[in-house]
Amino acid sequence: MSAAATIKGSRQFDAACAILDRFGRNPTRLIPILQALQEEYRYLPGELLAYVATALGVPPARVYGVATFYAHFTLAPRGKYVIRLCDGTACHVKNSIPILEALRQRLGLTAERKTTPDLLFTVETVSCLGACGLAPVVVINDQVHGQVTPEHAVALVEEIIAREKPAAA
Amino acid sequence: MQNTVTSKPAVPVLTLNGRSVELGGERNLLELIRKAGIDLPTFCYHSELSVYGACRLCLVEIEGRGIQASCAVTPEAGLKVRTDTADLREIRRTNIELLLASHHQGCTTCGKSAACRLLELARRLGVDTVRFTARRPPAPLDLTSPALVRDPNKCVLCGDCVRFCHEIQGIGAIDFAHRGSAAAVVPAFNRGLGEVECVHCGQCARVCPTGAIMPRSEEEPVWKALQDPGKTVVAQIAPAVRVALGETLGLAPGEDTTGRLSAAMRRLGFAKVYDTAFTADLTVIEEAEEYLRRRAAGFAGPMFTSCCPAWVRYSELAASDLLPRLSSCRSPQQMFGALARDLLPKQLGVAPENLVVVSIMPCTAKKYEAGRAEFAHNGRRDLDAVLTTQELAHMIQGAGVRFSELVPEPLDMPFACTSGAGLLFGASGGVSEAVLRYAAAKLSGGAAPAANYGAADGTAARREVTVTVNEIRLRLGMVYGLREAQEILKEVRAGTCEYDLIEVMACPGGCVGGAGQPVPAGPETTARRACGLRHAAAAAPLHGAQDNPFITKLYQEHLGEPGGPRAHKLLHTKYQTRRRLGKSDGLPLIHGQDVGRVKVSVCLGTSCHLRGSQKVLRGLAKALEERGLAERVELTGAFCHERCDRGPAVTVNGQVFDHCTAELALAQVEAALAVATGA
Known part of the structure; x- marks a missing residue:
């Protein structure tokens, strides 16, 4: 394991403390605090939520409630690449489901298991991305891909794997 | 000259189902409608709680405004309100x-x-x-x-x-x-x-x-013991139970059912039925003596009562800094448990292992209390089971005993003789009243008349009473509801609290409002139960704990001096800080991979956090990185080492260090690394 990986948690904790300070440890800023923390950690670990509750003086059950209410927040680790497939009405009628099936098959994922064990990919569906003119739409992190086919989607994934694997090795 | 017309201002009215109804400052339309004699259905409305408006059952139709939840509408003059239209009935049914x-x-x-x-x-x-x-x-x-x-x-x-x-x-x-x-x-x-x-x-x-x-429910193990011919099952009944049990069995709230309760329990198979109010008398003496001892030793500021197990648990979880102020007295329930194990086998001629001790309590937290590790000896709990009032009523019904037809029977001596003060324990303010009665007699050398100080009267969540005896002023605070108690905790921490003794009960109205009592029960029912206890206390021939001859005898023959070594062993206990959340893996900060790596965790729980554990953790992480030790250490932020009164706590390879700073922690880690290297 590299030195950076060894002390990653320490960097993240420093960042988390800075985030709490940036919002003045104000319990009414819980949502922006959670947003910023999720950006740092890529998900919201339970231990981190417990710490946020402690630091803000809010019951842990309340923090858990807020974190589970919004679809934006995730309590399970997510991949470095989050693939959001639109399954809104327009994308659905334009065959979004075969894309989903192709992606899941390629990455060995299911409706319950959304993230690959190597934490490289997360595949999830969203109800509408507001880009119905490009249907069916796939968004990988911040990059939007329109009129996607199953083959196209899998090719995008292969490309990322090819780019990432040498770096990891 | 002006013409002045003096007439009473017209009372504002609104129209409810075509009839005129006067507004009387009700907080919401629902209260007004109920006052007007219509019981609108609700799930989510409780007068003690904030308005939520979620169940959509208290719906009304207001002319010009449509259908609204009446709990969330402020009454205004001139509103035309209907509660019974076809639409409303249909919506309620669908909901x-x-x-x-x-x-x-x-x-x-x-x-x-x-x-x-x-x-x-x-x-x-x-x-x-x-x-x-x-x-x-x-x-x-x-x-x-x-x-x-x-x-x-x-x-x-x-x-x-x-x-x-x-x-x-x-x-x-x-x-x-x-x-x-x-x-x-x-x-x-x-x-x-x-x-x-x-x-x-x-x-x-x-x-x-x-x-x-x-x-x-613990009914099944109790039935099993009752039906086992080899077992002798005895019970204690808490004061608040007797004034509420009848509600489930066709009687009014507040009616004292002690005699019939005793008769019913014998029919269920209990060998002896005792009164927890007896050990409440014992608690009064131990607690008052403890306070007077502390005061004589120069212990400044208030002492808290410890009868309410929910309050004790709250203190251990969230007010560890104030634990030294918590009376070391066990609750009356646990004092009874200790005495029962100590005295009853001999008195009843029963082998200790065949004696089954059951509590009848108005409370669910008592179930938790009876299971605390310090109240078990050689693997046997002092109290084998704790039944709530509800459970006992259910057992009486299950056995087919016609409660209202029973001829009352007395409780069993010697733990039946109780003062009025002991009975009052079941209502908010009762412990304070009992302590005052004892302290007044003690401080005046027995010269004070048997007065009622009124501490158990009143229904406000926070009250106080001040009594001066022989120029010694005693100021007692009484509170129920733990949020209200938290306000007092703030004052104690700020040093502005002038109470000598603070009585805390978690449930509204004290134990009479406990969660083990029959439901549904709102504030009026609780008040009637408290009134029933006050009446029972007023009718009791003994005024204060000091008047109880069986308590005096118990000290003489068995316990020695109040607060003495034997009394301490049987009647007092210790507290410890406890973690709020169950076990956790902690937040990983440094994942060193060396085989002999040192495992370090810094507590991030509330108490340690307030004492600056975040600074310790960051300082330590930074120092370890700078010294190039990251690979040799596994550092986590953990939740609660249960040493909240001594934080920040840092654990290095299983050994806990209190009052830690980053420098101290680093020194300990380096020492551990040196040992690892040396080995």
Whole structure:
């Protein structure tokens, strides 16, 4: 394991403390605090939520409630690449489901298991991305891909794997 | 000259179902409608709690405004309100039907069905079919709490428990999570109630309209013991039980049922029925003597009572800094347990292992208290089981005993003789009243007349009483509801609290309002029960604990001096800080990979956090990185080493260091590394 990986948690904790300070440890800023923390950690670990509750003086059950209410927040680790497939009405009628099936098959994922064990990919569906003119739409992190086919989607994934694997090795 | 017309200002009115109704400062339309004699149905409205407006049953039609939830409308003059239109009836029925659709309808086997609000309203509103079926697989029961059982399949999301826990107890152990059809009321991180900061007061169960949260029943083990010819089963009855039990068995709240209770329990097979009020007298003496000893030793500031197990647990979880102020006295329940184990085998001629001791309590937290490790010896608990008032009433019904027809029987001596003061323990202010009666007699050398100080009168959540005896001023604070108690804690910490003794009860109105008592019961019922106890106390021939000849005899023959070594062994206890959330893996900061790496964890719990553990953790992480030691260390931020009074706490390879700084922690880590290298 590299030195950076060894002390990653320490960097993240420093960042988390800075985030709490940036919002003045104000319990009414819980949502922006959670947003910023999720950006740092890529998900919201339970231990981190417990710490946020402690630091803000809010019951842990309340923090858990807020974190589970919004679809934006995730309590399970997510991949470095989050693939959001639109399954809104327009994308659905334009065959979004075969894309989903192709992606899941390629990455060995299911409706319950959304993230690959190597934490490289997360595949999830969203109800509408507001880009119905490009249907069916796939968004990988911040990059939007329109009129996607199953083959196209899998090719995008292969490309990322090819780019990432040498770096990891 | 001006003409002045003096007439009474017209009382503002509104129209309710075509009739004129006067406004009298009601907080919302629902209260006004109920005052006008119409019992609008609700799930989520409780006068003690904030208005939530979720159940959509108290709907009314207001001319010009349409259909609204009356609990959330402020009464205004001139409103034209109807409660009974065809639309309203239809909507209410549909709402109940929808609630039933997602509710586990096992009414015949549900412990709550006799008092279930959902079932009652479904009948009342004429819901005869449920057109929808449940779509979710059943969720497992939460059996982690020693006091309560949570059945998520019966929750109707009214939020009563959430608001009670947050608003009245100031804890927030349960809250809403997820949303839409997945919405649920759960403890933090979907853990069990027994794995979070729940204090087991059970008030969530008291306000729950369905059977989603219920006291955890111990009826079966008690039946088993009662039916075992080899066992001798004895019981103690808490003061608050006798004035509430009758509610389930056809009597009015507040009616003293002691005699019939005793008769009924003998019919169930209890060999002896004793009174917890007897050990309450003992508690008064021990607690008052403890206070006077502390005062003589120069201990400044208030001492807290320790009779309420929910309050004790709260102190251990969240007020560890004030634990030294908590009286070391066991509660009357546990004093009884200790005495029963010590005295009864000989007195009754029973082998110790065949003596079964049961408590009848108004409280769910007492179930938790009886299971605390310090109240067990050689693997046997002092108290084998704790039944709530509800459970005992259910057993009496189950045995077919016609309660109202029973001829009263006395309780069993010697633990039946009790003073009025001991009986008052069941109501808020009662412990204070009892302590004052004892202290007045003691400080005046027995010269003070047997006065009633009125500490147990009144229903406000926070009260106080000041009494001066022989120029010694005693100022006692009384509080119920843990949020209200938290306000006093702030004053104690700030040094502005002038009370000598502070009585804390978790439940509204004290133990009479406990969660083990019959439901439903609002503030009026609780007040009537308290009134019943005050009447029983007033009629008691003995005024204060000091007048109880059996207590005097017990000290002479068995316990020695109040507060002496034997009394201390049997009647006092110790407290410890406890973690709020169950076990956790901690937040990993440095993942060193060396084989002989040193494992370090810094506590990030509330108390250590307030003492600066974050600085310790960051400082330590930075120092380890700078010294190039990261690979040789595994550093985590952990939750609660249960040393909240000595934080920040840092654990290095299993050894805990209190009052730690980053420098001290680093020195310990380096020492551990040196040992590892040396080896």
